[in-house]
Amino acid sequence: MVAAALIPLFPLLGFLLISLNVNRLQKYVAATIACGMMLLAFLVGVYTFFTTSGPVQIDLFTWIKAGSFESTFGFLIDPLSLIFILVITGVGFLIHVYSIGYMHDDEGQNRFFSYLNLFVFFMLLLVMGSNYLIMFVGWEGVGLCSYLLIGFWFRNQEYNSAANKAFIMNRIGDLGMLIGIVMIFMNYGSLDYGTVFGGNHNTAITTTITLLLFVGAMGKSAQIPLYTWLPDAMAGPTPVSALIHAATMVTAGIYMVVRNNILYLMSPISMEVIMIVGLATALLAASIAIAQNDIKKVLAYSTVSQLGLIFVALGLGAFTAGIFHVVTHAFFKALLFLGAGSVIHALGGEQNLRKMGGLRKYLPVTYLTFIIGVLAISGIPPFAGFFSKDEILAAAFEHNKIVWALSLLTSLMTAFYMFRLLFMTFFGSERAGEHAMSHIHESPKSITVPLMVLAALSVLGGFLNIPEALGGHHAMANFLQPVLAPVEAHEANHSTEIILMIVVVALTLVVIFLAYNMYVRRNDTSVDPEETTGVRRVLTYKYYVDELYNAIIVKPLYALSKVLDNIVERLGIDGIVNGLGKTVVYGSRGLRFFQDGSIGYYLFVMVVGIILILGYTINW
Amino acid sequence: MINSVPIDYYLWLSAILFSIGVVGVLFRRNGIIIFMCIELMLNAVNLLLVAFSAYLNDPAGQVFVFFIMAVAAAEVAVGLAILVVMYRGIRTIDINVLNRLKW
Numbered sequence: 090m091v092a093a094a095l096i097p098l099f100p101l102l103g104f105l106l107i108s109l110n111v112n113r114l115q116k117y118v119a120a121t122i123a124c125g126m127m128l129l130a131f132l133v134g135v136y137t138f139f140t141t142s143g144p145v146q147i148d149l150f151t152w153i154k155a156g157s158f159e160s161t162f163g164f165l166i167d168p169l170s171l172i173f174i175l176v177i178t179g180v181g182f183l184i185h186v187y188s189i190g191y192m193h194d195d196e197g198q199n200r201f202f203s204y205l206n207l208f209v210f211f212m213l214l215l216v217m218g219s220n221y222l223i224m225f226v227g228w229e230g231v232g233l234c235s236y237l238l239i240g241f242w243f244r245n246q247e248y249n250s251a252a253n254k255a256f257i258m259n260r261i262g263d264l265g266m267l268i269g270i271v272m273i274f275m276n277y278g279s280l281d282y283g284t285v286f287g288g289n290h291n292t293a294i295t296t297t298i299t300l301l302l303f304v305g306a307m308g309k310s311a312q313i314p315l316y317t318w319l320p321d322a323m324a325g326p327t328p329v330s331a332l333i334h335a336a337t338m339v340t341a342g343i344y345m346v347v348r349n350n351i352l353y354l355m356s357p358i359s360m361e362v363i364m365i366v367g368l369a370t371a372l373l374a375a376s377i378a379i380a381q382n383d384i385k386k387v388l389a390y391s392t393v394s395q396l397g398l399i400f401v402a403l404g405l406g407a408f409t410a411g412i413f414h415v416v417t418h419a420f421f422k423a424l425l426f427l428g429a430g431s432v433i434h435a436l437g438g439e440q441n442l443r444k445m446g447g448l449r450k451y452l453p454v455t456y457l458t459f460i461i462g463v464l465a466i467s468g469i470p471p472f473a474g475f476f477s478k479d480e481i482l483a484a485a486f487e488h489n490k491i492v493w494a495l496s497l498l499t500s501l502m503t504a505f506y507m508f509r510l511l512f513m514t515f516f517g518s519e520r521a522g523e524h525a526m527s528h529i530h531e532s533p534k535s536i537t538v539p540l541m542v543l544a545a546l547s548v549l550g551g552f553l554n555i556p557e558a559l560g561g562h563h564a565m566a567n568f569l570q571p572v573l574a575p576v577e578a579h580e581a582n583h584s585t586e587i588i589l590m591i592v593v594v595a596l597t598l599v600v601i602f603l604a605y606n607m608y609v610r611r612n613d614t615s616v617d618p619e620e621t622t623g624v625r626r627v628l629t630y631k632y633y634v635d636e637l638y639n640a641i642i643v644k645p646l647y648a649l650s651k652v653l654d655n656i657v658e659r660l661g662i663d664g665i666v667n668g669l670g671k672t673v674v675y676g677s678r679g680l681r682f683f684q685d686g687s688i689g690y691y692l693f694v695m696v697v698g699i700i701l702i703l704g705y706t707i708n709w
Numbered sequence: 710m711i712n713s714v715p716i717d718y719y720l721w722l723s724a725i726l727f728s729i730g731v732v733g734v735l736f737r738r739n740g741i742i743i744f745m746c747i748e749l750m751l752n753a754v755n756l757l758l759v760a761f762s763a764y765l766n767d768p769a770g771q772v773f774v775f776f777i778m779a780v781a782a783a784e785v786a787v788g789l790a791i792l793v794v795m796y797r798g799i800r801t802i803d804i805n806v807l808n809r810l811k812w
Contacts, residue, residue, distance in 0.1 A: 686811030688804045693735055 093137045093166050094147055096174060097213035099130040100206040107203035116198050123202035124185045127209065131178035138171050144571055146219050146283070153222075160280055165219035169572040172412060172565075173216040173344055176419045180336040181209045183539040187427050188328040190535035191434060195326075201241060205332065208234035212337035216344050221270045221280040224345070228266065228309065231338050232259040238333075239325040251324035258318035262308015269301030286351045299352050299359035302345060303366075310342025311393050312400060313370045317635055319393055323385040327430030330385060334392040335423035340415050343399055347408050350573055354406065364404025368495055371397030373632065375502035379509070380628030382442045384429045387510050391466065392422060394499060398481055401496055407484035408573050409554070409566040414481060416565075417473035417550045421465035424543035425507075428459040431532040431540065432514060436521055442510065447519035451529045454537045456515050458544040463511045465547040467504035468597055473550030475594075480556065482593060483586055497593060504597045505604050512608035556586065719760035726753035740792050740802035744785075751781055 103126030107119045114122075144167035152162035164170075185205060192198045211234060215227025233256075240252030274280055276298070277288040306312065311319035319339070323330055333339060346353060346363065353359055371394045378390035395418050402411035433440055435452055449456045465472035468479065478500055485493040519526065531537070554565035627633070726749055733746030755774045762770025796802050 681811075684811050686808035688807055689735070689738070696731055696735060 091147060092133055093141075093145075093217070094149060094164055095133050096130050096137070096178065097164075097210050097217060099126040099133070100210040100213065102126060103206035104203050104210060107199055107206065111199045111203060114199055116193070119199040119202050120189045123206050124182065124189065126206060127178060127182040127185045130209070130213070131175075131182050134171075134174045134178045137166060138175060141166055141171065143167070148219070157278070158274070160220060160222050162223065163219040164217040165282060166217070167572055168569050169344070169347060169412070170216050172416060172569075173340070174213065176340075176416055177209060177212050177216065177336050180419050180423050180543070181205075181212075181332065183542055184328050184332050184336065184423060184427070187331075187430070187536055187539040188326075190533045191328055191430055192326065197241065201238075201326065204234055204237050204241070205328070208238065208332060208337060212341070215341055220282060221273060221285075224348075225266065225270055228305070228341060228345075229263065231341060232256060232263065232309070235259070235322065235333055235338055238329040239322045241325050241329065245324075248324035251318075251321040255318040255322050258315045259308045262305045262315055265301045265304025265308075267305075269298050269305065272298050272301065282348070290352070290355050292355060295352050296356040296358050299349065299356050300362060302349060302352075303342075303359060303363060306342030306345055306400075307366065308342075309345075310339045310396050310400070311370075312342070312366050312397060313373065316370060316374065316393050317638065320386055320389040320631075323383070323389050327385070327426060327433060330389070331423045331426035331430070334389070334426060335419045339392065339396055340419070343396070343403065343411060343415050346400075346403050347412060347572075350408050353403075360404050360406065362404070363400050364492065367397045367400025367402075367404055368492060368499075369397070370394070371401060371499040372495060372502075373397075375499045375506070377628055377631045378506040379502060380625055381506075381631075382629075383440050384432065384442055384445070384510065384514065385426075385440055387442070387506055388422070388425055388429055391425075391503065391506065392418075394503060395422070395466070398478070398496060398499060401492065402481040402484055405484045405488045405492070407481065409563070409569050410477065410480035410484050412569060413554045413565050414477035416553065417465070417477040417547070420473055420543055420546040420550045421462045424458060424462040424540060424547050425466065427536070427540055427543065428455050428462060431455040431536050432459075434532055434536070435529050437524075437528055439521060442513040444520050444522065445514045446517040446521070447515070448521075448529075449515040452515075452531050454531060454540065458537075458540040459515070460511065461544040461547050463507045465550075466507050467601065468500055468593065470590075470594060471548075471551060473547045476551035476554060476556070479590055479593065480554070483556070483589060486585075486589060497596070500593065501596055501600045504600045508601050508604040509608050512604060516609050716760060716764050719756065723753040723757040723760070726750075726756070738803050738805050740795065740804050743804065744788055744792070748781070748785070751777065 103123050106122050107114060111119075144165065146163055146165050148161045148163035150162050151159065153160045185202070188201065188205065192201050195201065208231060211227045211230025213227070215224050215231060218224045218227060236252045236256040239255050240249045242248050243252075270280065272294070273285055276291070276294050277285045279285060279288075308315045319334075322333055325333070353363070374390045374393035374397060378387050378394060381387045381390060395414070399411045399414050399418070402408075402414065432445065432448060432452065432455060435448070435455070436445065439445065461472065465474040468475045470476075482493060482496055482500065485496045521529070554563055556563065630636070730746045730748075730750030730753060733749065734743050737743055737746065755777055758770040758774050758777075762768060762774075792802055795807070799806060
């Protein structure tokens with residue numbers, strides 16, 4: 090059972106081995122170490138998965154002990170963490186393999202692999218920790234690694250800004266998270282999951298705690314209002330985007346909420362907030378994605394939107410549906426990102442959709458796998474996304490028809506922008522420049538093989554949790570049972586569920602046809618985003634949210650720091666420091682006249698001094 | 710003999726010698742004269758030590774004096790060497806010339 094402790098150890102070892110020899114290792118050695126460590130971690134994860142029955146806590150050592158506070162360093166292996174372990178190490182491994190091909194002529198390849206391993210290590214720590222403190226360490230660690238990786242090409246100032254943005258946005262969330270954890274300790278006297286969940290709950294305090302924790306999730310899982318870092322995180326190399334968006338980082342918030350489902354269920358207000366924030370994010374991001382022309386930006390907003398949808402599920406109490414969608418999303422979003430990376434690689438760095446098109450015959454493997462990813466995310470049966478999205482929609486339908494309608498709208502928009510992406514990339518006329526077209530080539534094996542594996546997973550992933558309406562028995566729901574608080578099940582009528590599925594799929598097909606009409610038949614790609622008007626322009630500029638943040642937060646902050654700089658710093662602090670210096674200078678300028686260099690004078694002063702001292706001692 | 714001279718006389722004598730030394734140090738400009746005046750002060754104190762030693766029948770004071778004389782001899786050697794170097798450098802031993810060591 091202690092074998093499970095090896096899972097995070099392997100990536101850590103890989104990180105240490107590579108980073109300590111970053112300039113000495115041959116590229117292929119570093120790549121082999123990184124991928125090997127991931128494979129080992131994945132294998133141990135699979136072994137643990139099959140040998141573990143029920144939650145097991147592995148306490149390794151007492152980590153911190155101060156007064157009444159005690160924190161052990163231990164791992165909690167239960168169905169929830171097992172699912173995340175498998176997704177993180179499995180998808181992570183494929184992304185590592187992909188990186189071999191993608192980064193093969195980057196001079197920083199070794200550094201890249203060491204960061205990737207560190208990233209996976211922290212993510213594993215986050216999902217495996219047996220108390221809030223370890224989770225928080227992992228939480229901060231993935232924030233750090235995302236910063237390092239987004240700013241990986243640090244010679245580009247814009248990329249550095251994107252990295253800073255990600256880091257700062259996450260810090261805002263982390264502050265909420267940290268306050269929440271402190272409050273947990275104050276109220277429950279412990280940070281251990283088991284003790285906290287079994288403690289005495291007070292609705293008001295639990296609501297505060299869960300809301301604060303959710304602020305952390307907003308940052309990490311890119312929800313309104315802290316989502317703007319995720320699209321900018323595209324500055325990093327494409328495998329990083331895949332890793333951040335699919336396997337690690339953004340799923341942290343979801344994991345945290347599900348891990349604390351007992352606390353969240355105790356607070357209806359928090360659940361409501363989660364659902365509303367998730368729904369708003371899902372709609373907002375999906376609508377932005379429709380008008381973006383950067384292949385990675387579309388996918389980034391798609392991730393934000395899908396995460397929003399997952400939070401809707403969590404807010405509705407459909408935790409299994411949320412986790413299920415996290416898993417399938419990990420498969421197809423990794424696939425889509427890696428596919429997009431393959432396209433970018435083939436075109437020599439081109440990311441603009443308007444300069445792609447007609448790539449179908451040049452990149453057959455990428456094209457086929459990409460189509461699977463698109464079908465999966467759009468929710469076409471029997472691909473993975475269909476089952477998980479349907480689960481969420483069904484939960485929404487039971488809860489509230491408006492939530493269902495808006496979720497459905499999101500899902501339809503998803504289908505639209507994903508097919509738009511597909512059509513603009515692989516169909517239509519070839520709009521790439523001659524230079525790019527002359528170098529175009531299908532990507533090497535290390536890139537295409539992970540794509541194929543992920544495509545297979547995107548096809549099959551849905552069968553993990555077939556709903557009863559379709560003759561399944563909710564395998565994943567049963568598996569997760571021990572972790573989740575018992576919720577009274579009010580299953581919808583099976584026939585209603587099937588009708589809903591049919592409606593959703595039919596509408597999705599209509600939307601796909603619309604997209605086909607616009608982007609293949611009418612070839613509507615000639616519109617310059619700069620010349621668009623009205624709604625399209627607003628969408629192209631992402632609702633001006635970045636500009637808004639700039640105006641209401643960044644600029645006032647700059648102004649405030651200008652004031653602090655000019656008045657407090659220059660006049661206040663500098664005034665005190667310089668004043669002290671000047672006092673000493675002028676004081677010494679006066680005093681130095683006593684030192685006039687004439688020896689007779691010194692002697693005179695000395696004798697007078699001695700006389701005075703003697704007189705003083707004798708008289709008193 | 711020595712006991713027939715009262716201790717007061719010794720005190721006055723060494724006080725006068727010491728004062729002459731102090732005044733010499735303060736008012737003369739010739740380095741060697743100043744040097745001699747310092748020796749004068751030193752020996753005024755030596756005289757006092759010896760006088761009290763005899764008066765109190767305690768030889769410790771006389772032992773001190775031997776030490777002081779030995780150290781003073783060494784000090785004289787160093788001091789005169791400095792004066793020689795000074796003379797070689799600026800052809801004078803007037804201490805008022807040495808006024809550049811300031812600020």
